[in-house]
Amino acid sequence: MANIREIAALAGVSVSTVSRVLNHHPYVAADKREAVLKAIHELQYTPNRNAVNLAIGATRMIGVILPFTNHPYYSGMLEGISAHALEHHYDIILCQTNYDVAEEERALQMLRDKLVDGIIVCSKQGDWALFETYASYGPIVVCEYTDSPYLSSVYADFYKSTIEAMNTLIAEGHRRIGYCLGRTNSYNSQQRLAAYKAQLQSIGEEVREEYCFFHCYHFDEGAEVLRSMLAFSKPPTALLVAGDQAACGIVIEAGKRGIQVPSDLSVIGFDNIPIAKVLELSTFDYVSYDIGTTAFDTFYRQWEAQAADSGPVEKHELPCQIIARSTVGPAPKKQ
Amino acid sequence: MANIREIAALAGVSVSTVSRVLNHHPYVAADKREAVLKAIHELQYTPNRNAVNLAIGATRMIGVILPFTNHPYYSGMLEGISAHALEHHYDIILCQTNYDVAEEERALQMLRDKLVDGIIVCSKQGDWALFETYASYGPIVVCEYTDSPYLSSVYADFYKSTIEAMNTLIAEGHRRIGYCLGRTNSYNSQQRLAAYKAQLQSIGEEVREEYCFFHCYHFDEGAEVLRSMLAFSKPPTALLVAGDQAACGIVIEAGKRGIQVPSDLSVIGFDNIPIAKVLELSTFDYVSYDIGTTAFDTFYRQWEAQAADSGPVEKHELPCQIIARSTVGPAPKKQ
DNA sequence: GGTTGACCTGAAATGCGTTTCATAGTTTAT
DNA sequence: ATAAACTATGAAACGCATTTCAGGTCAACC
Numbered sequence: 135m136a137n138i139r140e141i142a143a144l145a146g147v148s149v150s151t152v153s154r155v156l157n158h159h160p161y162v163a164a165d166k167r168e169a170v171l172k173a174i175h176e177l178q179y180t181p182n183r184n185a186v187n188l189a190i191g192a193t194r195m196i197g198v199i200l201p202f203t204n205h206p207y208y209s210g211m212l213e214g215i216s217a218h219a220l221e222h223h224y225d226i227i228l229c230q231t232n233y234d235v236a237e238e239e240r241a242l243q244m245l246r247d248k249l250v251d252g253i254i255v256c257s258k259q260g261d262w263a264l265f266e267t268y269a270s271y272g273p274i275v276v277c278e279y280t281d282s283p284y285l286s287s288v289y290a291d292f293y294k295s296t297i298e299a300m301n302t303l304i305a306e307g308h309r310r311i312g313y314c315l316g317r318t319n320s321y322n323s324q325q326r327l328a329a330y331k332a333q334l335q336s337i338g339e340e341v342r343e344e345y346c347f348f349h350c351y352h353f354d355e356g357a358e359v360l361r362s363m364l365a366f367s368k369p370p371t372a373l374l375v376a377g378d379q380a381a382c383g384i385v386i387e388a389g390k391r392g393i394q395v396p397s398d399l400s401v402i403g404f405d406n407i408p409i410a411k412v413l414e415l416s417t418f419d420y421v422s423y424d425i426g427t428t429a430f431d432t433f434y435r436q437w438e439a440q441a442a443d444s445g446p447v448e449k450h451e452l453p454c455q456i457i458a459r460s461t462v463g464p465a466p467k468k469q
Numbered sequence: 470m471a472n473i474r475e476i477a478a479l480a481g482v483s484v485s486t487v488s489r490v491l492n493h494h495p496y497v498a499a500d501k502r503e504a505v506l507k508a509i510h511e512l513q514y515t516p517n518r519n520a521v522n523l524a525i526g527a528t529r530m531i532g533v534i535l536p537f538t539n540h541p542y543y544s545g546m547l548e549g550i551s552a553h554a555l556e557h558h559y560d561i562i563l564c565q566t567n568y569d570v571a572e573e574e575r576a577l578q579m580l581r582d583k584l585v586d587g588i589i590v591c592s593k594q595g596d597w598a599l600f601e602t603y604a605s606y607g608p609i610v611v612c613e614y615t616d617s618p619y620l621s622s623v624y625a626d627f628y629k630s631t632i633e634a635m636n637t638l639i640a641e642g643h644r645r646i647g648y649c650l651g652r653t654n655s656y657n658s659q660q661r662l663a664a665y666k667a668q669l670q671s672i673g674e675e676v677r678e679e680y681c682f683f684h685c686y687h688f689d690e691g692a693e694v695l696r697s698m699l700a701f702s703k704p705p706t707a708l709l710v711a712g713d714q715a716a717c718g719i720v721i722e723a724g725k726r727g728i729q730v731p732s733d734l735s736v737i738g739f740d741n742i743p744i745a746k747v748l749e750l751s752t753f754d755y756v757s758y759d760i761g762t763t764a765f766d767t768f769y770r771q772w773e774a775q776a777a778d779s780g781p782v783e784k785h786e787l788p789c790q791i792i793a794r795s796t797v798g799p800a801p802k803k804q
Numbered sequence: 805g806g807t808t809g810a811c812c813t814g815a816a817a818t819g820c821g822t823t824t825c826a827t828a829g830t831t832t833a834t
Numbered sequence: 835a836t837a838a839a840c841t842a843t844g845a846a847a848c849g850c851a852t853t854t855c856a857g858g859t860c861a862a863c864c
Contacts, residue, residue, distance in 0.1 A: 137820055148844040153822060161842055183582040184528065185820035188519040188849055195562070203551070204544040212538050216565040220572070225579070226563040227530070230551040237555070244560070247518040353744045379744075386747050389724070409688045409714075409744065412721050473851055483814040488852060496812050520850030523819055 136177040144173040156181060192251050196433060199229045199241045200256035205351060206407040207377065207422050211256050211277060214426020222434055224251075235260040242268040252433040254426075257320070273436035275429045278321055286436060286447045288429045290454040292322050295418055296329035296374070298456055299402045303372045304337055307465035308400060312345035312370035314359055314380050326376060345370050356383025364391065371465045372400040378407040378417055385413055385461060396463030406457055414460040424452060471512040479508040491516060527586050530560045531768060534576045535591035536568045540686065541742040542712065542757050546591050546612060549761020557769055559586075570595040577603040587768040589761075592655070608771035610764045613656055621771060621782045623764045625789040627657050630753055631664035631709070633791055634737045638707045639672055642800035643735060647680035647705035649694055649715050661711060680705050691718025699726065706800045707735035713742040713752055720748055720796060731798030741792055749795035759787060 138156075142149045147166050154162045155170040162170075173179070187193045198215055200208045212226075219226055227250055229241035238260045244250045245268055252273040255265065262282050265274055269284035279289040303311055313330050315323050331341050344366070347359045356379065363369045375381035381403030388395050395401060403410055403417035410417050432448050439446065473491075477484045482501050489497045490505040497505075508514070522528045533550055535543045547561075554561055562585055564576035573595045579585045580603055587608040590600065597617050600609055604619035614624040638646055648665050650658050666676050679701070682694045691714065698704045710716035716738030723730050730736060738745055738752035745752050767783050774781065 138822095139820080142844095149821075150823080150844060151842090154843090157822080161840090163842065166843085180578070180582050182523070182820055183579070183584040184519055184523040185849095186822080188517070188523050188851095189820080189822045191849075193519065198563075203538055203547050204541060206539060209539040209544050212563075213565075216538075216563065220565070226565075228533075228547075228551065228561040228563045230548075230555070230561075243515070244518070247515055249518040353747045357747050382744065383747055386744075409717070409721075412688045412692050412718055472849085484851075485814055485853080486812090489813090492852080496810090498812065501813085517850055520819095521852080523821095524850075524852045526819070 135182075136179045138179075138181070140177060141170065141173045141179050144177065145169040187248075191248065193249060194223060195225045195227055195250045196430070197227045197229050197241050197244050197250040197253045198256065199231060199238055199253060199258060201231055201233045201259075203228070203230065206379065207405055207420075208256055210405075210407075210422035211426040211429075214423040214428075215254060215430045216426070217423075218427045218430040218434075222430075224430075224434075231259070233257075233259040235264070239264065242274075245274070246271045251437055254429045254433060273433050275433045275436075277425050277429055279325075280321075283447060286432050286449065288425055288432060288450045288452065290420055290425070290452050292454075293325040293329045295404075295420075295454045295456070296326045297333060299374050299418070300330060300333035302402065302456065302462060303374070303400060304333065306372075306400065306462060308372040309337060309339050309465070310345070310368060310370045310372070311339075312347065312363075312373045314347040314350040314356070314373060314375040314377075314384075316349065316351055316376055318348050323376070330374065350375065350380035351377060353379050353383035353386070356380035356385075357387035358383075360384045360387040360391065360393070370399070372462075373402070375401060375403050378403040378405040378410045378415060381415055381417065381461075382407075382409055382413055385415060395461050398466060400463055400465075401461040402456075403461075410459075416459045416462045417457050419455045419457050421452075428452065470517075471514040473514075473516070475512060476505065476508045476514050479512065480504040522583070526583065528584060529558060530562055530585045531765070532562045532564050532576050532579050532585040532588045533591065534564045534566060534573055534588060534593060536566055536594075538563070538565065541714065542740055542755075543591055545740075545742075545757035546761040546764075549758040549763075550589055550765045551761075552758075553762045553765040553769075557765075559765075559769075566594070568592075568594040570599070574599065577609075580609070581606045586772055589764045589768060608768050610768045610771075612760050612764055614660075615656075618782060621767050621784065623760050623767060623785045623787065625755055625760070625787050627789075628660040628664045630739075630755075630789045630791070631661045632668060634709050634753070635665060635668035637791065637797060638709070638735060638737065639668065641707075641735065641797060643707040644672060644674055644800070645680070645703060645705045645707070646674075647682065647698075647708045649682040649685040649691070649708060649710040649712075649719075651684065651686050651711055653683050658711070665709065685710065685715035686712060688714050688718035688721070691715035691720075692722035693718075695719045695722040695726065695728070705734070707797075708737070710736060710738050713738040713740040713745045713750060716750055716752065716796075717742075717744055717748055720750060731796050733801060735798055735800075736796040737791075738796075746794075751794045751797045752792050754790045754792050756787075763787065 138149050138152050142152045147170060151162060151166055152170050155167050196219060203209050216226060231237035238258055245253050255276045262280055266282055266284045275286040277288050280287045317323050334341055350356060350359060381401055384401055385395055388399055393399055403415045404420055406417045406419045428450055473484050473487050477487045486497060486501055487505050490502050531554060538544050551561060566572040573593055580588050590611045597615055601617055601619045610621040612623050615622045652658050669676055685691060685694060716736055719736055720730055723734055728734055738750045739755055741752045741754045763785055
């Protein structure tokens with residue numbers, strides 16, 4: 135592989151001139167430019183990206199931290215990030231963590247070690263303090279709410295949307311409402327749970343432990359929830375489900391077990407994944423794609439603005455609309 | 470940010486000694502090692518990865534070329550690659566192409582430009598020649614069959630599995646069999662189509678254009694296929710579907726339209742995605758995850774073996790087993 | 805006693821492109 | 835006519851870590 139010095143020698147100019155041609159600087163005479171281009175073509179030269187990165191102190195790469203990709207919530211976000219990264223000629227380094235904090239830290243170190251210009255955190259397990267520690271090395275954008283003054287944040291208001299979902303069900307006369315969530319300890323889950331409890335309280339219903347299901351991510355986990363409900367003497371008449379995959383699992387399993395949706399059981403999902411439409415699932419249009427694009431744009435502004443120091447942190451709340459389809463109906467009369 | 474020279478100065482040693490400590494070389498006196506470690510700790514030093522990459526001529530990064538991530542086939546593959554990459558301390562650069570050949574080439578250039586040590590191609594649009602051009606710069610592993618002597622290949626025999634699927638349907642008495650595919654021009658699709666036609670011929674059935682549906686990737690595209698079949702005077706009694714997402718869309722839509730599966734219509738999918746289990750879809754266990762892990766391992770062996778030159782290309786055929794569930798049944802009696 | 809080999813260390817070269825600075829020839833403005 | 839402002843170019847420094855090479859010490863073995 136040829137390097138810039140060989141090009142300079144072949145073209146009969148200095149390396150500075152070659153570099154100028156490469157970077158479209160003005161002040162290069164037409165004939166020398168021609169000579170350089172000819173030499174580049176002859177030797178099939180392309181700059182070594184590592185040398186460029188080292189010299190300019192930037193890589194046009196961004197690290198994306200997420201637990202896994204085989205879930206529409208994250209792959210949607212990734213699509214969004216990817217789309218806007220492409221536009222700005224950025225590449226993505228994927229840091230799949232499986233919610234392992236050590237992996238999260240390893241990803242953050244890439245920022246410190248100059249391997250990436252910034253970090254987007256789709257979901258995390260570690261404390262905010264961990265992420266704040268690395269914020270001085272470059273922009274970090276988190277796809278979750280945080281009031282940290284060091285971290286940018288792009289999020290939807292899950293408290294608000296959960297209230298809305300609950301009110302929708304309550305308006306249909308439901309009182310025995312269950313909730314299916316993913317993790318117990320995330321900020322998002324806690325917000326949702328708080329809203330759930332608040333609205334139950336507002337109609338004078340107590341919170342029943344057995345109506346709250348956790349670790350519901352996938353289709354079969356949703357199906358499992360429905361099966362376990364069969365044993366209840368007083369099963370919920372409505373379920374709020376934090377992810378469409380689990381919600382679809384519930385709806386499909388209900389169909390198999392002869393439970394009519396929505397006349398026996400109402401279901402509201404979250405995410406609006408493609409299959410939700412096919413199954414006519416009522417859900418929330420949490421466009422994870424938009425979260426992704428906004429997160430990238432936020433990073434990019436911060437990066438560009440960091441002329442002297444670091445650009446200002448941004449906070450963006452994205453809307454999250456309910457999509458009424460066919461899985462919500464009035465509560466059954468006799469209970 | 471401190472650099473290695475500052476560490477050397479603070480510890481009172483040469484940069485070589487610091488480098489030795491950093492890289493766990495033997496032959497460093499205990500007291501000097503201590504001094505270096507102390508200096509590193511004091512100045513919070515970590516090596517600049519770009520400088521390391523430039524010096525050693527490798528990056529421990531691998532480029533993954535795929536059209537999009539929000540499809541279980543690809544996100545599964547990505548999970549597999551990711552898992553084994555993690556084990557070997559490799560990071561992944563995601564090159565999402567949307568089947569744009571220009572983007573594919575941009576990704577390949579990262580190999581030439583020393584940004585990645587190798588490339589895994591999950592699916593591509595460009596000619597093999599394009600990829601072969603870049604093979605001299607490092608290992609390229611393709612998740613698709615190719616006899617190119619320059620490219621490693623990890624694949625399942627789709628011809629064989631399509632034959633098996635056809636025979637399963639034929640054994641149940643089906644004669645009007647339709648096929649839903651993704652792209653028309655990929656090698657995989659062509660193999661499948663060839664097997665489909667061969668088996669139709671073997672039972673003396675002609676190939677009907679209107680029984681072949683293309684661009685079936687997603688749930689709603691599957692639903693659309695079913696809806697369009699409603700207009701047929703003689704609809705197929707069985708469908709082979711190249712992806713589970715489309716197959717699930719078909720099954721769900723059939724349920725809505727009062728078409729019984731499998732008594733009115735048999736369906737065989739492909740991929741064995743999670744929802745296939747919930748819907749009891751008969752399918753093929755094309756474990757894209759395993760393709761991913763095998764692809765990474767293949768890359769890694771080639772990379773390790775390239776001591777002098779480039780390691781030998783490998784070809785791996787992975788098994789692909791049929792999973793009988795509940796969407797295949799005997800052909801309807803009266804037609 | 806002398807040779808061999810293991811252990812330890814640093815100067816300098818290397819990987820490669822960017823950028824600053826100094827120099828010099830040309831215009832343009834005054 | 836002369837200062838000011840461009841245009842053009844190369845040498846050298848810089849970003850930073852790795853690696854080779856040469857030199858030196860010390861113990862062990864013949």
